[in-house]
Structure formats: structure tokens, C-alpha cells
Amino acid sequence: MPFAKRMGHTVGSAWKILAPAKLNLYLEVLGRRADGFHDLETLMVPVRIYDELTYTPHPDDGLELRVQSSDPGGHRPNLLGTDAENLVLRAARLLANEAGVQAHGRFDLIKRIPIQAGMGGGSSDAAAALVLANEAWQLGFTRQRLMELGAQLGSDVPFFLGTGSAICRGRGELVEPVEGMLRLNFVIAKPPAGLSTPEVFSRLAELRDDASSTYRHNANDLVTSLRRGAIADAGRQMSNRLESAARTLAPWLDQLRDLFSRARCVGHLMTGSGSAYVGVMRSARQARQAAGWLKNMHSKVGMNVGHVFATSSC
Ligand code: C5P
Numbered sequence: 001m002p003f004a005k006r007m008g009h010t011v012g013s014a015w016k017i018l019a020p021a022k023l024n025l026y027l028e029v030l031g032r033r034a035d036g037f038h039d040l041e042t043l044m045v046p047v048r049i050y051d052e053l054t055y056t057p058h059p060d061d062g063l064e065l066r067v068q069s070s071d072p073g074g075h076r077p078n079l080l081g082t083d084a085e086n087l088v089l090r091a092a093r094l095l096a097n098e099a100g101v102q103a104h105g106r107f108d109l110i111k112r113i114p115i116q117a118g119m120g121g122g123s124s125d126a127a128a129a130l131v132l133a134n135e136a137w138q139l140g141f142t143r144q145r146l147m148e149l150g151a152q153l154g155s156d157v158p159f160f161l162g163t164g165s166a167i168c169r170g171r172g173e174l175v176e177p178v179e180g181m182l183r184l185n186f187v188i189a190k191p192p193a194g195l196s197t198p199e200v201f202s203r204l205a206e207l208r209d210d211a212s213s214t215y216r217h218n219a220n221d222l223v224t225s226l227r228r229g230a231i232a233d234a235g236r237q238m239s240n241r242l243e244s245a246a247r248t249l250a251p252w253l254d255q256l257r258d259l260f261s262r263a264r265c266v267g268h269l270m271t272g273s274g275s276a277y278v279g280v281m282r283s284a285r286q287a288r289q290a291a292g293w294l295k296n297m298h299s300k301v302g303m304n305v306g307h308v309f310a311t312s313s314c
Helices: 077-099 121-136 143-153 197-210 219-228 231-237 242-249 252-261 284-301
Strands: 009-011 014-032 038-056 063-069 105-111 166-169 174-177 185-190 267-270 277-281 307-312
Touching (some): 014 121, 014 219, 014 277, 038 121, 038 219, 038 307, 077 105, 077 121, 077 143, 105 121, 166 219, 185 284, 231 267, 242 252, 252 267, 252 284, 277 284, 284 307
Parallel strands (some): 063 105
Antiparallel strands (some): 009 014, 038 166, 185 277, 185 307, 267 277
16 A cells, blocks of 8 residues: 555455554754654665554444554564554544543554564554544544654654655654655565663663764765665665664674674664664565575574564655
């Protein structure tokens, strides 16, 4: 389903929607703000790994959520339950509150996007809940209004209400769509341990004094290369400022980076605040081969690289 046309569709008396994951191919932190957040410039790309959210009207007035995990790297079910519950139910309650209606019905969420991975699973679920509830309750909020409400739920939520790949600024909620980029193929490793976004950002503050350098490139340079099909240039322009901060919490990211540097990627980096690590490959075939190679290295280097898979941009 094209990202731009993403809408819920009815299945019997239920509404259903796919909630994609995202990858950050560039992320620069421009500074810390008075409200505790950080100003960013990031290029985000939706990818073909989806959570699935269904809404079924309920005879009574309560709001309910059932979560089923089919995340192959799935662990820590409590964490999953709490995160998902917070965002899907919070999204539905926020929308109902805004419209002056009673929130009601049942959400069923199938989780496939790895959690604490920097792949936006919770934010995408929240965006999906806003879209579904808006349709099911016939509220008629515009996408723009849903994006404003989404920003109250999380910095990445507006991106998932947009039209696809985008450069996001502010704390992430200012979404500038970008079109015409190459379809990209990725190999992703999601290590067993996840990383917490607030913890990674707070480490960054500690590193900041001696890490005041800026990258030679910016998100627009990368978009230009990806529009021209200059994949090798794009590989050099990808970078994530949060990676060094994440490494102070998760030293094994160094080992993962070394592995990816031997996997014939055109570029590789951590996505968002981690812990998933991404290699950009020249083709879907190479992405599958790299996934096989990384899984194999698992036993050779004595490191648990976790769940390894190939995917592509939407
Ligand atoms: O917006 P979201 O709920 O995803 O943010 C989680 C946490 O990550 C924030 O409370 C903040 O500590 C940190 N964050 C940040 N700057 C951003 C986005 C997130 O410092 N732009």
C-alpha cells in the first residue's frame, strides 16, 4: 500500500491499517532546547516492516487494547505492552477528547516492528490509531490537524501521518516531504538489548563539550544524491549524531559497526536512538546475502547480533 494513500479500510465491521517502521539515514543534533528536547535535522524513510492495527466498534463505551507480538526479536513483553498501550490508547483518548466524544471500541495490535530499536514502532502505532479512530468515529479531522495532535504524543508521530520520506526538523515534528528518491534496500540487525531514547539524548549532553563538530554534509545533500541515484555518494553522506552517545551505553555497537563495515554496504549507521543498526545495499539480493552473512558471523565472532533481516524503503 503506498504510504501516501494510507487509510484504514473496513474488514467486516472493523477498520484495519498497516503501520510502517522508519529508518533515519541522516540525523544531526543542532542543539538542546529550553524545553529539554533537542533540535534536529533528520532524513527519515518509511520501510516495509509493519505493525498491524485493527479497530472494532464495541457495544459498550469502554476503550480496550490487545497486543500480540510477532516481533521475531521480541523480548520483554511487559515493556512492549506498556509502550504500545500508552501510545495507541493515548492517541485514541486524545482524539476523542479533542472532538468531545466518548472514546470507545477495541484496538488489536500485532507488533512486528522491533521495539527500542530506533525504528519508530510506537510512534507509527500512535499515528495509525489517530487515523483509524478519526475514520471509525467519523470525526473529519484533517491530516494537518492529526499531525498537530500527533506531535503531542511523540516527536516522530507527525512523520507517520505524512506522505512518505521526509526531512524532519524542530524536535522532529516539522515534516518536509521529499520525493523522487531511489528505492533503497537495507540489511538491519536488531541486537537483543534495546536503547532508551531519553537515555541516549542525555548521554549526548555529556559528550557535547568535546563533540561540537558538525558534519560536512546535511540532509539536503543526501536527498540530492538519492534523487540522482548516486548511491556511493549517499553512503558517504549518511551519519547519525546519536551513534557516539549510544556507544557509551552500548559498547557492543562498536563490534556491530565493524561487522557491517565488512558486509559490502554502501553505507551503514545506527537508526534514530538505536539500537538497530542499518546497512544500505545496492540491491535486494545483496541485502538478503548480507543478512545471511551477518547471521553466519554471529557464531564466528561470538557476538549475538540479534534479529537480522533485509527490507526496503516503501
Ligand atoms: O518525543 P518523544 O516522546 O519521542 O521523546 C522521548 C524523549 O527523547 C524526550 O523526552 C527527550 O528526552 C528525548 N528527545 C529529545 N529531543 C528530541 C526528541 C526526543 O531530547 N528531538
